[in-house]
Amino acid sequence: MDLENSIARACQSRDVHGVKHSHQNLIPPRVLATAGERLRASAAELRSREDFEAMHDLLKARIGSIRGVGPLQVYDFATRIGLRLGLRPQRIHLHAGTTQGARALGLDVRGRSWLRPGELPTPLGDLTAGEIEDILCIYKRELADLPR
Structure with a gap:
């Protein structure tokens, strides 16, 4: 194609x-x-x-x-x-769902449109940007319920 x-x-x-x-x-x-x-x-x-x-x-x-x-x-x-x-994201792009997930982890994302994987806590920071984006978006509610 x-x-x-x-x-x-x-x-x-x-x-x-x-x-x-x-x-x-x-x-x-x-x-x-x-x-x-x-x-x-x-x-x-x-x-x-x-x-x-x-x-x-x-x-x-x-x-x-x-x-x-x-x-x-x-x-x-x-x-x-x-x-x-053949191009894959190297950054976590912050749209509505990923922004909620990042905030649930306690990250300050005000005024930001992306994060680098290394800015996230381990073991998330060890994943690819695409994998992190999926986790932040899909599990935003569960991440908000985690103890800090």
């Missing part, structure tokens, strides 16, 4: 069974289509990015201003497109 098709698939936000990903469930199809059009037009620029963070920043610049597209959608699209390009 070429990059343009990968971008289109990423922005359609459907899994291999055609089911819309829960993170994008409430986003209207026209918003996803607009994001896909802008990103397909930027395919050459995306291909030229050497790391995930540069590619993520380009996505944010291209689609972040679309009404209905927020930091979580930018991150999700970047991870899907990044898989095609």
Whole structure:
């Protein structure tokens, strides 16, 4: 599959069974289509990015201003497109869920859009940025219930 098709698939936000990903469930199809059009037009620029963070920043610049597209959608699209390009996040990108999880661990994330894995307590800091992002987001409520 070429990059343009990968971008289109990423922005359609459907899994291999055609089911819309829960993170994008409430986003209207026209918003996803607009994001896909802008990103397909930027395919050459995306291909030229050497790391995930540069590619993520380009996505944010291209689609972040679309009404209905927020930091979580930018991150999700970047991870899907990044898989095609062989790029993985090196930072933990702070969207709503990861921010809640980081705060539950007592981290001060005010004014921050990302964390480095080493800023988190062991053993979390030993995981990849993508693994940490998943844990902070998925287990934000459980992390808040942990004793300090």
